[in-house]
Amino acid sequence: MTLKTTKLRDAISFALVSGATVIAGTGVAFAQDSSEQQATTLDRIEVTGSRIRQASAETSQPVVVIDREELQKQGLTSVVDVLQNLTSAGSPAISRGDVLASGENVGGYYVDLRNLGASRTLILVNGKRLGSNTTGLQDLSQIPMSAIERVEVLKDGASSIYGSDAIAGVVNVITRSRFDGAEANVYFGQYSEGFGDITSGDFTLGASSDRGGVTMSVEYSKEEPIWARDVWYSKDGSLGPDFPGAGWSPVSQNGSFCDPCSPAAAARWWTLIPGMDPTDRASYQLHTAAFNANSNEAMMARTGIERRSIFVAGDFDVTDNVRFVADALYNHRTTTQTVAGYPFQSLAFGIPLSADSVFNPMPGEDLIIRRRLWEVPRTTESSLSTYRLTSAFEGVFDLGETSWNWDAGATWNRNEMVKVGRGDASLPALEAAMGPSFINGNNEAQCGTVDDPIALGINYGSGECTPWNPLLPFGVGGANSLSDPAVQAYLFPYYHDRGLTETTTYFANLAGTVVEMPAGPLGVAVGVEHRKEEGTFVPDAFAQAALHTGLPAATTAGQYSLDEVYLELNVPLLSGVAGAEELSINVASRYSDYDTFGDTINNKFGLTWRPVEGLLVRATYADGFRAPSIDNLYGGVGGSFESYIDPCGSTGPGNVAGGPACTAAGVPADYVQLGQGLVPCVQFPCQTPDQFLSGSNDKLTPEVSTSKTAGIVWSPEFVDGLDFSLDWYQVEIENLIASDSVSDILEDCYLRNIPERCSTIVRNPETGHITSLAFGLTNKGRLETEGWDFGVRYRMPETAVGQFGIDWQTSYISDYRVWANNNSDTVPSPSTSFAGTFRTRSNATLDWSYGDFGASWTSRYYSGMKEGCVSLDPGMCNNPDYIAPDVPDGYPLREVGSNTFHDVQFRWTAPWNATVALGANNVTDHRGPIMYTSPNNQFAYYGGFDMGRVIYMKYQQRF
Template sequence: MKQKTLLATAIAAALVLQTWSVAAQDAAAAQTDQSSAKSLETVTVTGSRIRSVDVETSQPIFTMDRAAIQATGLTNVSDILARMPSAGTPDITPQDTLSSGTDVGGQYVNIRNLGSQRTLVLVNGRRWSTSLSGLTDLSTIPVSMIERIEVLKDGASSIYGSDAIGGVVNIITKEKFDGAEANVYYGQNGEGDGQTQNYNFTWGHSTEKNSIIAGIAYQNTDPMWNDSRSETTYAQGPRHPDAGWSGTGPYGRIIDPNTGAQYVINHGATDSSNLANYHPFDGSSNADLYNSQKDMTFRAGSKLKNLFLQDRYKLTDNITLHGMASYSTRDTSSQLAGYPFSTGTTGVEISGDNAYNPFPGQDLSFYRRTAEMPRVTWNNSRLAHIDLGVEGYFQFLGHDWNWDAGYTYSQNKIRVRSTGNIYLPNATAALGPTTTIDGQLACASAADRAAGCVPWNILAGPGATPQSVWNYVNHVGTDRQTSSTDDYTANVSGGLFDLPGGTVSLAVGVEHRGEKGNFRPDAADSAGLTTNLASAPTSGAYNTNEAYVELDVPLLRDLPGAQEFGINVASRYSHYSNFGSTTNNKYSFRYRPFADLLVRGTWAEGFRAPTIDDLYGGTGQSFETFLDPCDSKFGAAASNAAVAQRCAASGVPAGYRQVNSTTGAPITNNNGSQTPVAFLSGSNPNLQPEQSITRTLGLVYSPHQVEGLDFTVDYYNIYVKNIISSVDAQSILNYCYVQNDPSFCSRFTRSASADASTGLAVGSVNNLNESLANLGTLKTEGYDIGIHYRLPETAIGTFRIASDSTYLTKYETVSGPGAIPVTPVGFMNGEDGLYRLRSNLQVDWNYKQFGASWTVRYYSGLKDSCYSNDPNDLIECSSPNYTNPWWGTYGMSQKGSVAFNDAQFRYTAPWKGTFTVGVNNIFNKKGPFYYSVTTTGTGSAPYNPAFDIDRYWYVSYNQKF
């Protein structure tokens, strides 16, 4: 009903304006002589379905042409878009080593720090494939086929439907190309790792009726390893090399079944059955601890292969057929340190009848990292995408109209293969009772021996375990996921009638889209028979039927004080088979008081529909790292009496200390500890869509006195409610105790007694549920500022100066009803740096066959948690009494701003070959370490993933034929 009223009002207003326009013709004294008007080609601008000759719209659009893309020296779309000041850290990055799932290894984009799922990605104006979790992998789009990238930094659900909340990325591919082009690229980090090789070849041929383009691309990026540089070798960076080490190393640690004392086998000893070969566990020094960072990849390696074919055929003068097909494969690999195997996390014990047990006759609890068998994950993704359509033109009501109809099909198949996890039934057998057969130690069970069982001397250090044992206990797991989309669209747009300001235009369209997919986890992992995280299968589908209408009304033109004034109204109705219907409207205006100045603004409703994974995903497990607010030394209870009272009321004992699960000792800093028991997360089939309101207001000033100079300022305000969120462990505990929201207190339980096998103390969190819900709100606002100047040509060439900045004034989150708003602008929030100011400045120069550019990327300083805010031992804590609104704890460390400088030089030879050499982060600038980054989601050093890890240089050669 809402949509019908909107449409009727808009059309009625347009008809009244048509009548008024007859009387207004005389007032328009400066009307353009129609006989001298030029016939201009109309174009489609991202964010509107109406074709227009005016490319300046009422919406803020950032455009990168092919030259700007090449000037970055980057070879994948995700990294290119991440350079935008308005972009945040994607939900998953190549250095998310600890993250699991089928999306790991992909490349994503995140506009406005609103999340990758709230950024819609289009290719040539049509939706690209998404995973079951709603993420769009940009690695499937080869850079060699891109003509330009348009980024609409505005809500656009009224035009495109779901997901267009943070913005829309529209990747435009080449439409016409004659000849052939080959590119070769090589780059590497200053430390000699992360080598990238890129090869692509494009061929095209155009005739009067037909234009065909084919391309092939290959890219190989080698991994970066933690132990290759000081920034990543240790968990807390080079300033604290003794911190963050694991208590579970490759030398066996045992718990005396009689006294509870812990012992570690002497390094180098192999007779684990003799207690004399052990010494008391020392958790205070590195002697018995282990630096697991050195065994891990910092950034994953990948191989990308793309095939691309596009054709446009002019069937008649007014009808054109078009088609596009692409096939992409992505292979990524990452490595974690060997599994920290222990009785507490698996329930597996060393049998009292095992010959290697130093306490004969008594089952024994143990800790042992399988460092000799690191955990390696290979992720293979294959995407097939087909886009077929027809478009045409016709005359109606005395105006040009265009129409199009199309069908898009995409299918994504992902296989994740992992090794290095332990198959628990075999480990139980290998650590079970033993016997002697023909003078050789063997597993006591004949059935186990027949299955390949070999006794495991697990407590001895590296070198004492033969390969036959590793082969027996190692589990090779395989997960598979398939998702597919069928999308049918039809659109028509054109002019209705003329007003003094121009032609009133209308666009209408319909869309039917079906999404389906399934995830099949490894059977042994799913059954809990391995040390890999368990997950349940996912299977589901939904479809949506949608219709939209857009009306553009240019009211005034060429009048004193109103060189141009127009409005645009759009509305989209969407009906989903799972949750029902939603209607989203958008209103925008453009006003040019005089020729040099454009004022523009929008008000738009938006939504994000729950994904298949949100609705139908199986229950998963994760081992979360968190700081317990009830910890009496580092938690909020240490300085907040109200929190301490709430903790006591929930059964937490006085003086409670959170225990480091790997060392068994109380935690020593604000970083907390990883839970020794898995927490649960899951889907919710009753989820409703997220909803948003976006407001923008901007100015575009192009003074005629200085040709080539443009200033833009755009204010944005985005409000999102009913956010679909799993709510992590840290947030749940903080909401319950710090923000006093009792609805979160039922999501977890605490131990009533100590458990030596798991390391849980009395009062420790022993169970926590992170299932999804429509919960909370998010509001962000700020300014985008752009200055672009193409200087007049000089004797030494042409210069172009471009400056783009985003100034963030608000980023406010509310966890749920009654919760305290948190405004962490200027803070490091997990992986996202909520910078007050991000800015890019580039100077580009061209002279004959030479060209060069210099780019400066600036990030303002951030507030970070202290390494330690212990009053007796302050470390990296500039404001120990500062109340941190994000974590609810005291202490803040101010980290300074940082700027990276990039340089590039180009030379075009007479034979149409172009040589390029460049260096990104030319001064090898090191950004700050952020201790509030939860190991960057990586298990690696707490380094900001937005920053360059070190200097990166590259060379490329382009040959046109």
């Protein structure tokens, strides 16, 4: 058979544009009439989850398809924001409200399916793996919305087809190709309170001929930061509007010293009386809660982000049966973060105000001081440049009476990161600035002594010094205050972190029909792949040497490579007989050989059965795995100030103070957990004043999983345009690569009585205060989740007032449990409805079109949540007798109700080939509940909820 050029083009184009038969969770899309599709000799398509082209987009696996039309109906500027609204999506990996987040992941947009973590969802672009950073996360925001034709979301494990990371599912972004003409889009959105401007603009150009085509998309988008002082749930402090002033830090911008300082729990702190002489001890008053700091006044509630992207895709028919295809991406992302000035405490770093400092109101005695460095907030600008290139040859050939498709090529992806930060003080400079000083002949404070002076200046490295008076409060200017430019220049250098990751992949695939069987063609696909991952992340030298007030960090550097081969078979068993319009099985296996941990084999089995026309029954069983990332293996050790609840505390929620495990650890029965400034905690979780250490583990082995799905799709013949779907899923992951949390370690040790989890906890032998704790990555425990997806879609017959479409999608989690370790007798911790793991998520969309006009209304429902109680108001603890298998003695809970957000859009197709859309996301300005545990957020609000109402305008011009 000789395949003409146009037939090859049409066949491949058909495979790229097919798939709009499934409706996304926030919009309605409908299949094209089959009469509109050009018939070719290759009338089969490739669907995400299989390498074999098939006659139907409906396979044994559940796949959601969001086409370009539906993307344009969203009032969103990133495809990840669209995917986050899917009911099967979990909590955001790093929400924009996580303003204290650090490292190379900040600013990225990551997809988390089934609440299994973003690192367990694989991202593909045109079927090829998207590059990741050293932590293994893949930033989907790199792909400009203007370049996307559709997005296919496979809600099932697929390691047998795609390899590592495809445990929860696969997101495959299909980009536009063979586009002719030009198209431009502009978007402007703003929160109804007048802040948080969102702007986006893009244009797409394309040209094609019988032998090839080129499509280019250019996009720019910017989201302004939002300040916590302007947002209803954060402006009053860390506990929200119900407790104004609660949670404010005693380490404030006023500055204070302790006298006496011991015992720590009863220390008395003194702060300067306004207008009084700071060198006179009598000028100080007790530092009460009235002087505490609301750090949210100087902190962002949502980080700012700016993106520039260029995507180019092209193809050329080398012969009638061979085509060259390539695509290239450049993306530059800048993220800005601002956090309140560092809460400096002498005790944390062993740097007192010297007894010989000219600013010491108690000369001859070193003063323990604390002072938030308010005048110089901590700012970070993270810039990430991404370069990606994919090129391949693909084609078709005949072998006897069967047809085969093949492709071979390479993908290269490079991420270059630079982070510039300021606001963490240099510890050597602090020690010098707060050390001995005197008044020189020019009536200036000078470091050193009269007999051994240190030259005045701002360059510590050159032996210079500028004294600082930490007891001058914010608002008091002049020489040696923290508002003094010389002091700021001396204490606060600029820090630079740099990261680089590179992914190189070579691949070859072959798929076709082995033989025609009575029930249809026996399909086969086989392929090989070689991939190499390299990565480094180098923190600033100050961070590596722990020479500033920020968190210490170590260099991440490493690489690994792997070779893989896979085989997939699609076997038709029955066709066109009573009770089996179609019955087929799909089996696949992939062998992966890593130079780090060794090899692994992962298999998949799928069943497709159509007992009658219009009814599909499907089921799968799949192995999966996730290989340790470069950061997992070679990430070094870092420090952090963790927030946690000490179960041995006598005031925290769910405590077991005086219990056997606490008593065995020598913790007094009346122990009160201490927070910043060694002040007793009044809110929980409470942030420690001591740095804890965490790190990587080069002995990690892969996570392994099994995924099971079963479901039905029914399109009743007696109601045209109506579709039902019901899918059950179960995922079990063992050998978890998990970053321990301090709270998990403490609960395992003291609540669940797991002795090995107590080994790194170090307490003060007298007070019981935790002074040190080491935690990090390990292969521990397992996770199981089970649930259901239900969907109803109905395209109503056209009426005199237009055509309506209804889409209702619901996901229900029936079980979500985590085992803390691998012991068979360990009791699992049920996590459904905690920290954003919603029992039920449901979206309902009503879409209307009439001539040139259209509108859509979407309601997004989230079921209630649970969290530990807040000790400030016992009355809010509405489930004080909560019992779970892992906490048989009880764990008091606070439960909050469900929430529904509404989105609306109106659109008009203008006569000059343009479309104008006006809309509002969260049009009713619904506010979710205050969540004191701050899930996925820095503040007392769930990070996945809308912050407020966003009103937007979109304009598209086609040429």
